Amino acid sequence: MPTLIKLEAGQFAEADDAFTTVDAEAAIPAEGAVILSLARFEAEGAGLLDDGRRVGVVVQPGETVEALAYDLPRLALVALAFPKYRDGRAYSSAAVLRTRLGFKGELRAVGDVLRDQAREMVRCGFDAFVPADDASTEQWAAAAGRYRHVYQTAADRRAPAFVERERE
């Protein structure tokens, strides 16, 4: 089982995964929380939500998160896929979800998720990670927290250098 690391109140901790990711052709399990593709969510999501199920959606880099705008308050989780670590589209998707669409639920990074990207992911608003490089929670936290300052505003709302300087 891959590890799920969650960031809550500034702390990284290993967590149990309550969600089952439903593959394209697979049947949706009778109960429990599920993660669906965007297409499948559009077709079948409403019914599951009406049943009171917890539903998440996995968005591929070529899909736009804006498509989820009306459903976001009802979604427990959005997962953004990194087919390759070099594919950086999900960083923009995450930023849009957090800063423009106001998504407050779990934002999970899945796919080719490496510890050397931990900082970028946290700053763009991800708060759940499934590392593909077997990074431990400690390693993940160390990589995410290696820098004492940031220069620019991002979804994490960490005070950038220009705000730190103003306070001095």
Add this chain to the structure above:
Amino acid sequence: MSLYAYDQIDRDMLADRAAEFRDQVGRRLSGALTEDQFKPLRLMNGLYLQLHAYMLRVAIPYGALDGRQLRALAGIARDFDKGYGHFTTRTNIQFHWIKLKDAPDILDRLAAVDMHAIQTSGNCIRNITADPYAGATAEEVDDPRVWSEAIRQWSTFHPEFTYLPRKFKIAVTASAKDRTAARSHDIGLQVKRNRDGQLGFEVMVGGGMGRTPYIGPTIREFLPARSLLSYLTAILRVYNRLGRRDNIYKARIKILVASTGAEAFARQVEAEWAALDEASIDLPDLELARIRTAFGVVPFETLTERSEAFEAARAADPAFARFARHNLAPHKRPGYAIVNISLKAPGETPGDATAEQMEAVADLAERYGQDDIRVTHAQNLVLPHVKLDDLPVVFAALQRHGLATPNLDLVTDIIACPGLDYCALANARAIPIAQDIARRFEAPDRAETIGELKIKISGCINACGHHHVGHIGILGVDKKGEEFYQLSLGGSGAEDASLAAILGPALSADQVAPAVEALVDVYLDLRAGPAERFLDTYRRLGAAPFKEAVYADAHQA
């Protein structure tokens, strides 16, 4: 004080980066990381594996450095390389003979003088290009370094824009005469004032070199200056989301802009910008003022326009007079000049400087140049603030170190990439071609008669030598394992930007210099007068007479 002064936050950033990389190199050397896993990490620190060794590319933000920093680079050249470094068309410096185990120590040495190799490679926002005459030329509307520093900070470790479709380059210029090749950058910013006197930028997007060169179109005539970072965020976000990732040759923003259309692309950017929280992204006025102040004030003296020492030297020494004609530019203050130091001595590698030369320039900057040094995209150096009174002494010192070549913008001031002598991507050598041409035009009188002529040589289609915007562009190609060279004419990277057009079939290496000579002879023969540059004659007459001369000559050879 003439550089942006780092504060503790800026220094902490570099220290944290150096520590992180030391840990990563340690993991690689112990075998905990494979080369595959290590590659993206080293690339983010400017460390490339080249044909013979590792190459480390050190950032020189917007091409500005002081004596202390140039001395540190000289020390690195001496202690970790073969005693020299190579200044690049991106105004950075590369060391071509680095050992992996030394890289962390080099980064520590750099950090000690507020330098680094951050974002000198990888698909991120690279070093910013700015006018090398910034703060010295009377032409400028505002000092572009202030805005370049704002962009440097904003783009450093930007979490959203670290894994772009492809690398991303920004140029800032504030003068009508463009010394940055702004329209050849992913984003070119021209500082200007609108009718109300408000400061802002003309925003050009989607220029570039490479396989498919473009002159970047303007997508906004006037952007208020304080909105700069939010507007850049909008451009980068549109590009990050929509730029192609299926083919690295189509991944630059120029392809997105060209395929979307400049107007439609501009609308996408405006829509994204309108939806951004500008206030949280743009620097407050106080921070902009802090950055401006951190550049310090150059303590200029009040001098007269005319310097007796300068005039006397010019009258007495023809070599000095020639240097003054070609390598000086007017300064905004009376009694001062901008001094261009050519790194294109005939027979040398364009852009190379030895440790001793770097130390000599550092020394001159400290003693006579307000401790300010610039690197130009033409791979030369600049001392932006030298008193005319001091020029004879400065010139003599430059002469002693082989740095007084009086050829700025002349036929021997050639831009060349490292080519097949160093680079794993190259198809052909560039440096020996540059050396051949430079030797052929070594006689300074002849070069002076020819006037401004910009020759640019790339060893492969990636166009690091900017051959697309050369008055004469030379591109190395591989034909069945042999090096051939394609000539193009009529390009310009300046304010009259244009792309060069291929002249005819590629030539073998030994035909290139004679062909350039034939081109020059045709030009001298046909030009309307000495004021008409090679480029102007070509634009007036077209390719035909040039083509005839080269290919007639090539057949005879």
